[in-house]
Amino acid sequence: MTDLTASARAPSSTLAIDTYRAIWRWHFYAGLIAVPFMILLAVTGSLYLFRDEIDGTLFAHRNVVAAQASAPLPPSELVSRAQAAVPGSTLSAYREPAGPTGSARIALRADGEAVYAFVNPYTGAVLDTVAKRQEFNEVVRKLHSLDYFGSYANRLIEAIAGFAIILVVSGLYLWWPRRQTGGVVTVRGTPSKRVFWRDTHAVTGAVAGLFIAFLAVSGLPWSSFWGGKLTEIATATGTGYPAALWDAVPTSGEHAAHAMDTVGWTMESSPMPMSHAAAAAPIGLDRAVAVARSKGMAPGFEVTPPADAAGVYTAAVFPADLAKVRTIHIDQYAGEPLVDIGYADYGALAKLTELGINVHMGQEFGLANQLLMLATCLAIILSSVAALVMWLKRRPAGRLGVPPYPTSRRVYGALWAMAIAFGILFPLSGLLIVAMVAVDLLVRNVAPLRRAFS
Known part of the structure; x- marks a missing residue:
């Protein structure tokens, strides 16, 4: 998915050319697998960046009074x-x-x-009712994570995030100037020429590469496997939510992720406190909301009612300003906060993760943050489309057009070491790499496949 010509013209050693070919081939396979998903992630991510603006315009009839x-x-x-x-x-x-x-x-x-x-x-008029699964931003969010297609599809997206990092790293290696006269910061030719799409792909990827890698990494905390392991590390090291705040209150076996309607990453695994048994009647929703207001919670907070007689009212808000993130568990009988936790109380790893998530979602620096993430999403789409067009222009008729094998296998030792290290950091991506290599070995040793893929 890149051009070997410039490198071949330069006085390079055979090892350098073999290394280039091997990385080019891996870049091609990774792109072939990841590009459709990356376009989906970029399109849905672009929409979700402006969810509040969409709610206030397209759906103003139910959100604005x-x-x-x-x-x-x-x-x-x-x-x-x-x-x-x-x-x-x-x-x-x-x-x-x-x-x-x-x-x-x-x-x-x-x-x-x-x-x-x-x-x-003000009037109590019901402006609209909609099933949660049909609400626009919920549809976009579920498409973004492939939640519509089950947990295995969601894990595939996690693997693709790892492949995005592979594409960035390998792409930067392939882009690195090798005495070529163009395609570094400029685009040569016209759209009718393959070199135009090659340069568009390379230059766009090089400029936006670090931002693309950031989106991939900052999105991983929400993933099922990698995100779950990160939560375990944060909990075990005391760098997630401050567990000591729960020491003075009885807790149930339920966690916030299952009890609350909306919950942030740090609080997902926190236990739910239990209300103290009392002869008094429950305080009711109005009093619970009043308590949350009196504690200075940011506007737009959400209150989840207790699930049973031992449950609590939970007020939570996750605004753009991380300093105002807050969760308060309120005793449903006494009306007193049992646990009151904000961003300042989080551990170091939780703070860093939440900051990454906030930037990922375009919330941390206002419009500038939204536009930067939008530009990154558009760069992903442009680079992906350019890669597809370039490939279609390069591949021989009736064949896949996979880049050539290195003439020597000695480059694969270092590449395998990197692949193993990457697989340890991103296990699901590692499994996909193994599948990719298995297919490549099959292609190499089966003549009909070798011709079809060449």
């Missing part, structure tokens, strides 16, 4: 209006309006399905 001088209705009243619009439903979470012109979002459960009801906080 006229500000009024009158006080908003109590949360319990808004929930009652939402439940009336979705008969037989139960409350999953109540989300406060993010501002005077925002609607309240009520998460309900009806017939085993999650439903969002959007309610005008």
Whole structure:
């Protein structure tokens, strides 16, 4: 997927040429596997970067209301209006309006399905109801992670993230100037020429490579295998959530990831506290929301009700400003916070991970962050499309056009060492590398396949 001509013209040793060919061949295979998924990730990621803007424009009918001088209705009243619009439903979470012109979002459960009801906080009018699985940003998010297709598809995306890093590293090696007169920072030729697409692919990848690698790495904490191992490390080393805050309260066997409607990465594995048994009646949603407000939670926080008599109300908010990230577990009888934790309380690894996630999602530095991540997504799409066009222009008719094998196998020792090291860091990507190499060995030793792939 690159051009050997310039390198061949330069006075290079046979070993250098063999190394170039071997890396080119691996780059080609990795690209052939990863490009369709990387385009999907870039398109869906671009949309998700502007989820708030999309909600405020395309879906303003349910997210935006006229500000009024009158006080908003109590949360319990808004929930009652939402439940009336979705008969037989139960409350999953109540989300406060993010501002005077925002609607309240009520998460309900009806017939085993999650439903969002959007309610005008001043009038109680139900603006819209939509199944969570059909809500636009939820659809984009699930496409981005392939959650629609099950856990194995989600793990495939995790493996592709590792391949994105392979493509960046190998691509930078192939791009590195070797006395060629173009294709380093300039694009030669016209769109009708293969060299135009080769240079477009190489220059775009070189300029955006580090940002692409950042997107791949910062997205991994949400993945099932790699992210789970990172959580285990953070918990074992005390660099995740501050477990000591739970020492003074009884906890259930349930974790926040299963009990809360919305939860951040650091808090996913934290245990859920239990309310102290009391003869008093539960405080109710209105009081729980009032407690969260009195504690200075940022607007737009979400309150999850207790699941049973021993459960707690949990108020949580994950705004763009990491300093305002907060989770408060409230005793459903006494109305007192049992655990109150913010970003400042996180351990070092959790803080670094959350910062990476925030930048990944375009939240940390406002519009500049969104535009930088959007530019990176567009670079992924441009470089991927250019690679496909370049390949189609280069490959012989009726054959795959895989780059040639090195003339000597002595370069493979170092490459295998790198592959093993990479497989240890990214196990699922390592498994995909093994499959890729197995196919390549089969191609090399079966004559019909060798002709078809050449």
